[in-house]
Amino acid sequence: MFNLDERYRGLPATREQILALHTSLNAPHVAIPGKQAGPAQAFVVGLRGGQGTAAVFVYLYLAEAADCAVYLSGRRNVSADEYRDDEGDALAFVESLGFMMDDANWRAMAPEQQDEQLKTLPVFFKDPTLVPAVVARAEEKKNVTTTLGRFLAAF
Structure with missing residues (x-):
């Protein structure tokens, strides 16, 4: 049984901590209590804990x-x-x-590929607002608003 835990905003981890990574192939529309409904990506991550233990997390972005x-x-x-x-x-x-999930075969990936995944997948960011695509989209909206404002001010 998996339960929503509001304390977590991301799963920053090192390559060595990750036991498994599964990513979604699609982005269905989901409704999560207390969140804005919309398309989501899913990640299932197995993380190594201390003294040979492990934990499984489900991250929806x-x-x-x-x-x-x-x-x-x-x-x-x-x-x-x-x-x-x-x-x-x-x-x-x-x-x-x-x-629809796909096993990313984390252990079979080259270390360079693993590092790239850690830098780009939203699941590994401390907070979802820090994901590069989100930051770029916010800047783009800001630029469009500024340009539109200048255009309208010209009249």
């Missing part, structure tokens, strides 16, 4: 709202067998929301 929702399993710091069960449950959970 709402690009239009520059917001996210992070879901956690009821179990934290699980063993390897429990981790596999939680990972399967997480994938079933996001698929029930309409997402």
